[in-house]
Amino acid sequence: xxxxxxKKLKVELEKYTQMQKDxxxxxxxxxxxxxxxxxxxxxxxELDLLDSSNIVYKLIGPVLVKQELDEAKATVAKRLEYINGxxxxxxxxxxxxxxxxxxxxxxxxxxxxxFQKAQGLAIGxx
Amino acid sequence: xxxxxxxxxMPGKLVHTNEVTVLLGDxxxxxxxxxxxxxxxxxxMKYVKSELDNLSKTMKNxxxxxxxxxxxxxxxxxxxxxxxxxxxxxxxxxxxxKGRQRIAHKPNSKxxxxxxxDLKEEDEENYTDNRDGGIKKGIMSEEELWARLDExxxxxxxxxxxxxxxxxxxxxxxxxxxxxxxxxxEGDAAPPINGLSLKPSWASVPHSKAPPNVNRKEEEDEExxxxxxxxxxxxxxxxxxxxxxxxxxxxxxxxxxRKEQKEHSKRKKKNGHNNGHSHHELHKITTxxxxxxxxxxxxxxxxxxxxxxxxxxxRENSVCSDTSESSAADFDERRMIGRSFSxxxxxxxxxxxxxxxxxxxxxxxxxxxxxxxxxxxxxxxxDPMPSVVPHLxxxxxxxxxxxxxxxxxVMPEVAPPQQAPKRVSKFKAARLQQK
Numbered sequence: 001x002x003x004x005x006x007k008k009l010k011v012e013l014e015k016y017t018q019m020q021k022d023x024x025x026x027x028x029x030x031x032x033x034x035x036x037x038x039x040x041x042x043x044x045x046e047l048d049l050l051d052s053s054n055i056v057y058k059l060i061g062p063v064l065v066k067q068e069l070d071e072a073k074a075t076v077a078k079r080l081e082y083i084n085g086x087x088x089x090x091x092x093x094x095x096x097x098x099x100x101x102x103x104x105x106x107x108x109x110x111x112x113x114x115f116q117k118a119q120g121l122a123i124g125x126x
Numbered sequence: 127x128x129x130x131x132x133x134x135x136m137p138g139k140l141v142h143t144n145e146v147t148v149l150l151g152d153x154x155x156x157x158x159x160x161x162x163x164x165x166x167x168x169x170x171m172k173y174v175k176s177e178l179d180n181l182s183k184t185m186k187n188x189x190x191x192x193x194x195x196x197x198x199x200x201x202x203x204x205x206x207x208x209x210x211x212x213x214x215x216x217x218x219x220x221x222x223x224k225g226r227q228r229i230a231h232k233p234n235s236k237x238x239x240x241x242x243x244d245l246k247e248e249d250e251e252n253y254t255d256n257r258d259g260g261i262k263k264g265i266m267s268e269e270e271l272w273a274r275l276d277e278x279x280x281x282x283x284x285x286x287x288x289x290x291x292x293x294x295x296x297x298x299x300x301x302x303x304x305x306x307x308x309x310x311x312e313g314d315a316a317p318p319i320n321g322l323s324l325k326p327s328w329a330s331v332p333h334s335k336a337p338p339n340v341n342r343k344e345e346e347d348e349e350x351x352x353x354x355x356x357x358x359x360x361x362x363x364x365x366x367x368x369x370x371x372x373x374x375x376x377x378x379x380x381x382x383x384r385k386e387q388k389e390h391s392k393r394k395k396k397n398g399h400n401n402g403h404s405h406h407e408l409h410k411i412t413t414x415x416x417x418x419x420x421x422x423x424x425x426x427x428x429x430x431x432x433x434x435x436x437x438x439x440x441r442e443n444s445v446c447s448d449t450s451e452s453s454a455a456d457f458d459e460r461r462m463i464g465r466s467f468s469x470x471x472x473x474x475x476x477x478x479x480x481x482x483x484x485x486x487x488x489x490x491x492x493x494x495x496x497x498x499x500x501x502x503x504x505x506x507x508x509d510p511m512p513s514v515v516p517h518l519x520x521x522x523x524x525x526x527x528x529x530x531x532x533x534x535x536v537m538p539e540v541a542p543p544q545q546a547p548k549r550v551s552k553f554k555a556a557r558l559q560q561k
Contacts, residue, residue: 039152042173046150046166054158057147064147064155072154079152 002118009111016104023097030090033083040080047073290416 047056047069056072057064067075128138146163147155158166411417 036152038177042170043151043154045173046156046169047154049165049169050156050158050162054145054156054162056150057155057157059153059155072156076152076154 002115002122005111005115005118009108009115012104012108012111016101016108019097019101019104023094023101026090026094026097030087030094033087033090037080037083037087040076040083044073044076044080047076286416289419290413 050056050069052069056067056069058067058072058075059065127135130136144160145157146160147157148163148166150156150166156166411419
């Protein structure tokens, strides 16, 4: 009895740890997106400040590619939208994962209690 | 020379130095003039600063929240800095002996004075202690003293009742028995006396303070109510009978005496203020037996019922038999305050008489004057105690009790010490007689 419970405990524990990892991953991804968002905002502002007198380059690997101001602006705008979308997606994902982890936690605690009881009984018997 | 790789240089020229390629962020560059570059840089800097400020604000907010939470915790859990200080005051009968119990002084009373008187009644040892205590008490505010008095009075009342019961038995007994009872009382009172001594001293103190005649009654009454001096009464002080009551006049009357004195004082009031003062406070005499109780000679700290109330001893602060016995010598010393002739209370035994007698001589000058007044009318049988009597210098044995009463008023306080030294001898004499 105690052994069975122990196994169950282990399984549940693993699941729970996995959940926790996923949660942390999504958290970090979201943070990245956050920074990119701010960055792109700044770029957008800078581009707005710029006029057509100067030339805009885009860094692709080790190459600086010439870009037009309008194109650059459009690109940056698109990127911004993309980033926002990504952030929202990650948000929802994070919530779901949180819920799942909570459920796992409860199961784990209950299993632990059972295990302790069983152990107590076993000790008593012994 | 322009670096050409890591190992070579190449000659080159800077062209269009005014053109600068500026990083806009996220891998975006823009070639612009120096001025524009400057603008961009400034712009960026502003942005960064604003971000920094925002973050610091949020940090502060969080810190404030933390502080609030901490305060809440301390307040709710440990109740902040407030600590509940509780001091359990145990009845320190034994400890009391050394130091006087704090006795609230009646506002009008003169604590210092009383202290001196109170001691007389009790043993000399107690006397010294009491004195110290009394003086200390004087420091207490009047209000405190009053409160103290009230407390003590209550306690004393309880004790008085007990004493009465016991005293009655004693009084009714023969001289020997009475004397023995007194002795016993004294013995019993030893521990409680400490507490009581404080009381009387305390009470005496207030007495002393107040004008002997005028306010005495009030004070005395109050004091007596609380068993001699209002003292911080501790449960340990169990003085069934031997309560030293400080009848206003610095005489620590024995507890039993107090009751008597109280009664006596009441009576005196009716008759006249003189003697009643000290008695009132100290003794509440409800029954004739109480009177006897009041007159208890304190022998070596033990209240010894006087056989004869009429003896001069009784004259002293009436109730306190101690005053008389204690000893003329002590009296003289203590005389400062003057004895309260609250001896109205019947002297329990000859010994007590002797004490009263002793007290009388030592009593203040007022004493003699009041003494010779026609006594209030309480005639108490007195067993002849020749050995004891010699002490009495003034009042004739028959009158002492009454005169003492009157004198109570006059004499602010009976000098307890006076009794102490005398008492011893008296009691001894009484015992001898009894034998």
